[in-house]
Amino acid sequence: MVDIYQVDSFTTERFKGNPAGVCVLDKFPDAKSMVNMAREMNLSETAFVVRDNSEFKLRWFTPTFEIDLCGHATLATAHILWTEGFWEKEKPIIFNTRSGKLTVNLINDDLIEMDFPRLEYSEVNEVPSILIDGLGGITPTFKGKSRENYLLEVATEEEVRGIRIDLSKLLECEMHGVIVTAKSLGKYDFVSRFFAPEVGVPEDPVTGSAHCVLASFWSDKLGIAKFKAYQCSERGGEINIEVLEDRVLLRGNAVTIFKGKLLEKLC
Structure with a gap:
């Protein structure tokens, strides 16, 4: 058994x-x-x-x-x-x-x-318009990719929390998933959400692997190595992060x- x-x-x-x-x-x-x-x-x-x-x-x-x-x-x-x-x-x-x-x-x-492992990302000029539509028409301030995932930053925490996805449109995108993030003005350094309908997960409640990318992104952006993060799905969850040279402690x-x-x- x-x-x-x-x-x-x-x-x-x-x-x-x-x-x-x-x-x-x-x-x-x-x-x-x-x-x-x-x-x-x-x-x-x-x-x-x-x-x-x-x-x-x-x-x-x-x-x-x-x-x-x-x-x-x-x-x-x-x-x-x-x-x-x-x-x-x-x-x-x-x-x-x-x-x-x-x-x-x-x-x-x-x-x-x-x-x-610390996962790197790269900035891209454009993302598919259907991806933006599938995320409810958000306005990214940064567009990037890490492996099979898109990485999008938006201006406010409220925009991240307010996303209502169109699953059929996200399924038309050739991607593993998409991370959406913003700086937090509360007790956390940043917030995020992660959507991966291609692998059968319309929204993942709290995603450790996504934070291996987010750790790199926010470390570059803010110039610090320790973060308290919140993934603001319906269930929600907290992750404490420390960025090392090529590793991430979650x-x-x-x-x-x-x-x-x-x-x-x-x-």
Whole structure:
């Protein structure tokens, strides 16, 4: 039987932050079985983790396919490994992933720190008009791209919070997703939202990998290396960020919502 958990990441409150599924396995089944399990969990990402001597192998799946990097599901997996006794809380966890080795530490018994790659971006002159229409006609003050994602800055936090997407128009864009961000005038340094309908996630509640890009962008823009960020989706979530030379430290909390057992082998 497979141990299955659901965890809310980047929050200290139940039913906030970003929910992720976590499956603790003895070995990975085939990819189709993991996609089916992710589809059954019906969350933006489900993580599958296997012990490998003193380290762990970690893979992430949306309800449609495997992805290269996922922050909130990594945080959820580390939380489960520590709280359920799969790993000692005093020891860091090393995950081997499609994005290389990711080291995760537990700070003060509840705050989790993830060492992730810093993702760069580049400015572009134009973005598809249908993308702007799909975001409700926002007015970007900066347009950029990072890998398969667009990165758009707008003038105010209110504009970010007020976005109402047109899903059909976003699905016509050739992109993995789009990050929209603005400087915050409140207790946070910046806010953001992330939309990725192409991978089955119309809006992701809190996105660790997007903040690997946002960390680079806001560090360049503001000339500082430490941030407190808020992803202002309906559920919402907080991320504390520290920018290093080519790495980003993402810090957040997690809450277990439920645990159970898959009654048959995942194959």
